[in-house]
Amino acid sequence: MFNPRDLTSRPGRDALRALGAAIVIASSSGALAQTTSDYAVVDDVAVYFAVLPAEMLRVFPPGSEEFRMHGGVPRGGHVHHVQVALFDTVSGARITDAAVVATVAEAGLGGTPSTLEPFTIGDAQTYGAYFALQPRQHYEVRIEATFAGGQRTVEQSFDYEHQ
Numbered sequence: 001m002f003n004p005r006d007l008t009s010r011p012g013r014d015a016l017r018a019l020g021a022a023i024v025i026a027s028s029s030g031a032l033a034q035t036t037s038d039y040a041v042v043d044d045v046a047v048y049f050a051v052l053p054a055e056m057l058r059v060f061p062p063g064s065e066e067f068r069m070h071g072g073v074p075r076g077g078h079v080h081h082v083q084v085a086l087f088d089t090v091s092g093a094r095i096t097d098a099a100v101v102a103t104v105a106e107a108g109l110g111g112t113p114s115t116l117e118p119f120t121i122g123d124a125q126t127y128g129a130y131f132a133l134q135p136r137q138h139y140e141v142r143i144e145a146t147f148a149g150g151q152r153t154v155e156q157s158f159d160y161e162h163q
Contacts, residue, residue, distance in 0.1 A: 037049060038158050040156045041089055043152075044089045045087070045088065045095065045154045047143055048086075048087075049084055049141065049156075050082075051081070051083075051133070051162075052080060052083070053079075053080055053081075054080060054130060056081075078133055078135065079131070079132055080130065080131055080162075081128055081131075082129060082130075082131055083127065083128035084100055084102070084127045084128070085124070085127075086098055086127070094124060095147070096118070098145040099115070099146045099150075100116040100127040101114065102129065102142065102143055103141070103142040104131045104139055104160075105140055106134075106140075107140050113144075114129050114131070115129065116129045117129060133160075133162045134162065138159065138162075139160040139162060140157055140159060141160050142156075142158075
């Protein structure tokens, strides 16, 4: 059985590789921006969650896959990329056929669900979308992943303090 705390396992390495790619993007851009990541296990599914400032992706050339994903990096300030990686904790396999939705809202308020689109980073499929996040706010990020044609859904909420 996969233990998400064991980062020497393949799923743990894959998730760290994706997060590492984001950190490389940040360091290459010179951006001094807040990033965060977390994980949880729900019904034998490891849900890895990360928030990255969009300016980290603006450093890529306009024609690159990183710049174009999700229809392109939105203009404006306070835009962040929310990304989720999913793993089957029994087999350790990356889950690539889920329908993933995130609802990002200030704590105590309702939000609008947004579909997280599949994209590839570091040769690994992940799900993501852009969201506007205001400084100095506490957010709840609710992730809902549906598998097997809608017959199984897992949900997990993460707290995110945006600086």
